Amino acid sequence: MGTETPTQTGAEITGGGAAAGDNAANRRARRILFGCAAITVLTTLAIFFVLLDNAASYFFGAKFTEMTRGASFEQTVTFTEFFTGQRWAPDHARPAHGILPIVFGTLAITVGAAFVAIPIGTATAIYLSEYASPGIRSKLKPMLEILAGIPTIVYGYFAIAFINPVLLSGLAAYVLNPLGNGLLQVGSALPGTMGDSLTSIATSMIGINVGRYSLLSGILVVGIMTIPMVSSISEDAMSAVPDDLRNGAYALGATKFNVSTRIVLPASISGVFASYILAVSRAIGETMAVTLAAGFNANITTNPFDEIMTMTAYMVSMARGTSAVGTVEYQSLFAVGLVLFVMTLVMNLLNDAFKRRFQEEYQ
């Protein structure tokens, strides 16, 4: 435009004083941000190290850190006993160190809760994303988020005050016990093995008696707790499916149910799976609610009305201060913690693997 354009040189882009200052600021910002990110990584490593070190003293009588300073070590608990023993009572007069009963407790709660949370959570997500009018969605979503925000100890008291004494005791006293009585009469009238097996089923139904804690109560309360996690994350994933796909399906004469289950669900499957895995991880690590709902009796059982103990419940009961630092039962906390850590780590790795796999497929 102007006639007096200054002579163009490369001076403006070769840097000089100002740009050098910017670069220094850039490097500082980068270091600060990296430092923040490093805190979480270092904490994880530290936790893992503390668990490993203390667990070593459970198995070998001395921590790794003590061994390097020349502490003698002797095998106090064998791995065979730890991983295959069927009785868990490190604090007992006759101690037993088989972790299976409390691993069973944790897995039974986790699998059971998944059977509660995954169908209900997925159905809720489909309803919110595909069926609900905007008005209903705007009311229902915050309510689900409130459910997710209730402290877990409150869920625990809900189990202790309602699920066990009212819901499950009622189920046992008014449904299962009378039904058992009825079946007993049928069973005694029937001849042969069929009558015998019916009689034994009937007897076990009559014998159902809900104590203060039960496995089923733990399953229900953890299942309910994790529903919002499944529904909220799944709904986000489903809402992200482009409307183009829905329109394409509707234009072919698909029903809403068909579009939801055959188009939207498969297209959002990576997010939906991620929500399942997060919910399962949460169920594995869940502590307060499950302790109050399912109890402290480590045993492997198929009766959902029995009291059981999860790994976290054991850790809570041991950490209440009854065990002295340095004792075997104190050290056992870290061994159990390490196993729990590995279990959740596996779930997280699974989550990443699923995400990668399905992102490729549905991009």
Next chain:
Amino acid sequence: MPTQETETQQADDQLITTDIQHAESTRREQPDQTVLEARDLDVFYGEDQALRSVDIEIPEHKVTAIIGPSGCGKSTFLRCINRMNDMIDVCRVQGELTFRSKNVYDEDVDPVALRRKIGQVFQKPNPFPKSIRDNVTYGLEVQGKSATDDDVERALRGAALWDEVKDQLDSSGLDLSGGQQQRLCIARAIAPDPEVILMDEPTSGLDPVAASKIEDLIDELVEDYTVVIVTHNMQQAARISDKTAVFLTGGNLVEFDDTASVFEDPEDDRVEDYITGKFG
């Protein structure tokens, strides 16, 4: 300056005329039978009126092009036909729109059943994130019919895609190029054998070569189906359509006639201005 403009315009007219002659020579002469008919059709989005008193009769086994400037209600009209506007809460339809003499807005009409008779191809290719085969069979499946390999082959041949994908039927529909994806969407639409295929600017996102393949395909599709196509491209309308409807801003259908008459001798001055590029 004015002379120059007239010359360009004449050249354009010539081009369009040639295209029309081509289209007519390749089409068999058939008596017109009306498949879709609108009578005094008004459409509102909340307070805004998108279509005003539209009257139109769409003939069977012909290509009917709908042209007009942006926001004139072309796509709205298309969505009315298969009731895709049911998804829009604020949309309200008045008047009559009949398919085979049955008003599609009657109480007893099931939009799901209607859409199985009237397929649609969208502006942006939207194959499902599934295999090519599953894309094609989806329309049959939702009707509870099992799809055979023959059905898949017939639909893909019908969409002129078979030779390009016959060895990769199980790979994802999303791995195809844009033009192939759009032809896959056409295959998906014709697999359940509808009577009418609605196309909403099906070539606007494609390169010229891919677009011309789709145009050739439409020429073949009209042997078996009735095609209604919304397009922004007037040369395309002139090349491929038998009938042309011109909507102008405000949702008025101002001209509807044989494509040749619309382009060569439009009755309405505004249409003349629009198709010669004076506005729009």
